Amino acid sequence: MRPKPLSGFPEFLPAARIVEQAVLDSLRQTFELHGFASIETRAVETMDALTRKGEITKEVYVVRRLHAAEGETGDDLGLHFDLTVPFARYVLENAGHLAFPFRRYQVQKVWRGERPQEGRYREFVQADIDVVGENTLAGHHDVEVALVMLEALETLHTRFGVPPVVMHVNNRKLAEGFYRGLGVEDHMAVLQRVDKLDKIGPDAVAALLVDELGLSAEAAAKCLELATICTPDTSFVERVRALGVQHELLDEGLAALAEVVEAAEAAVPGRLVADLKIARGLDYYTGTVYETEMAGFESLGSICSGGRYDALATDGKRTWPGVGISVGVTRILAPLIAKGELVASRSVPTCVLVAVDAEETRGTALATAAALRARGIPTEVAPKADKFGKQIRYADRRGIPFVWFGGAQGDSVKDIRSGEQVPADAATWTPPAGDLRPSVGRQA
């Protein structure tokens, strides 16, 4: 009789939802401090918009009305699988009403028909920031979105104990210029094969480059050497230079990446590295690309990714280049919550439970609760005039720290953790600041 969970569609119990709310509030706060404006887009896009990238088609959920009218094309809508495609459509649709560069954040669920497995869900929450310009967008925004996202993640770390992260950054121009400098025409083909480095190893990649793309053994070796460069500072520039390859695009890519690394070293030391093997699968990236690992959860893959796209949105005349990063909120939280590593101090917002003496005096309890709420203290009234022991257990089961007693001898409030009970006045009593709202953090 009891319904079973749907695989791939995680749902949180109330205490875990408090953790999620705290994390989402914190992300929003950081994004808004940096002037990013919120938007939400509808859950559905036309299948045409969703399937423009052939490789993604297989993951889409199609949506149609159960009783679609005769002749109504039933299969033309699908649930969005990310927030970038909807954002690009929103920018095109509303370009005349937006001010560019347009800085937006967007926190919504997305859906993918993937096989559920660790770190992969069919429904999950993403939080994206992007900056989009009209026809042009300055390179300093590539630095900015990385720093804003790292600040957001660092705040989750210091505030709640979410594990620290390291963002791995590369630049498509750097790799393309390097390959072109080696005389390779089809740089994307090289990139795709080098991207398999972690999976199949350097020897196999070298073999692919030589056998399939006709690179010399020496050129293949240099491609692999490039991919092994990973530095926390701008020393990657010298190491690339030492490989002796020359190309204009390579210079451009090196300079752009050095700018990101330098800024991050100053702002969030140790949280960003230049990692020249990062490619990112989606082919609309044209410059900087970002991936992020969470310490101790490397097997999840990247929890926060993005990049620069110079032509994601276009109406034929104008283009809107952009740069953005997306953090997988569910991907971070679901494992931390499941392992009990991130917890809330209680399962309800309630700080005070007002006990009820007898049903006839419920009105008095309600008045006490109203007085506490008027000063911003989340308060419930006991649902039943039970024995006080039962009412205290009601609070205890939910983690409510205080129980308020009224009555002939005057009001008093009991901290049910310490057992201490003191006389109190609902018009003036204030809980310790740390108890006003549920706290969220690593398990004690």
Place this chain on the structure above:
Amino acid sequence: MRPKPLSGFPEFLPAARIVEQAVLDSLRQTFELHGFASIETRAVETMDALTRKGEITKEVYVVRRLHAAEGETGDDLGLHFDLTVPFARYVLENAGHLAFPFRRYQVQKVWRGERPQEGRYREFVQADIDVVGENTLAGHHDVEVALVMLEALETLHTRFGVPPVVMHVNNRKLAEGFYRGLGVEDHMAVLQRVDKLDKIGPDAVAALLVDELGLSAEAAAKCLELATICTPDTSFVERVRALGVQHELLDEGLAALAEVVEAAEAAVPGRLVADLKIARGLDYYTGTVYETEMAGFESLGSICSGGRYDALATDGKRTWPGVGISVGVTRILAPLIAKGELVASRSVPTCVLVAVDAEETRGTALATAAALRARGIPTEVAPKADKFGKQIRYADRRGIPFVWFGGAQGDSVKDIRSGEQVPADAATWTPPAGDLRPSVGRQA
């Protein structure tokens, strides 16, 4: 080339989204002050769960993977059309992990395949509160959810100028007892016909009651008289008594409704009436029922509805009776925003734009911005070292109130509304409290 909006799927521009965020934050604040815990449920439910109520079937959006595997049943999921059915399923699924009475709020999008028209959308946001007990639930929760929702809506009125509301409340037991006292067997049949009063008028309803249900003309007249009773206080009790009908259920319904009306009269005078014609379409309601009209927007229909359901969730052995109310956030906001009646003071969270003298001094501007953000002031740095007039226009287009200038003569900040410019220190300057965040209200 420009994509067109999808009818029935409203999306807001950034300034309107700020209005929506302010309203959602305010609702959440009220709900949490009363100890309601947030949950979110997945967007999809099994079609089985969604179509248990036959009449709703036609509105459901079916969801399936574009490339569902052979033999995979493709049509077994649908998007939820309300938050009550998912909540009932969540309670059943997690009953062992929840503490009852369980008080939850839930703010999510829902989807209905209806024909789009004023006040009707295919995707819209609802905000629900419910209290659910295990096997029993005290009647005072029927009072509580009405008062909490009215407080939430009253706060929207006083804080943002959302029009005031009147909640119309009835009790199914009252009507059932009255009809039974008249000797009618099929009380639901009477209720369904009386529910058409506003559409077809009293004479037509009386004819239906006599012709289709065989009521005497006198009994039909009494049913209509009952439906016309609408009082802001408990005087409805005497008016019902004066009709001379006796039944135990009638007494129970009158007492329960009187309790709600009395409490509301004290807490939120003028915002709740006993209205004995309110029926609510969904047949799972078993006691109190609520509907709400917004002043000046009566044509939208009810913007906030709900009721008591004694057996929505059951596993065969145990039942979870509940009472809840749902407010149609999009239904309230979309028309107010479209008419320009509810606006935000700016389209971005940003309070200060730091101007950039020359690209070489961007670092100084970034440091100023960081100092302001460290004290919680939302700040952006100008995207380009344009002429100051252009940078001021950047702020003006977005409604950013302050522009910060650095340079050889020392820092200063300009209120671009008044034109006043004063020397300032980024480590100490604070904007007026009303300018820190965008304000939301009726158009000036």
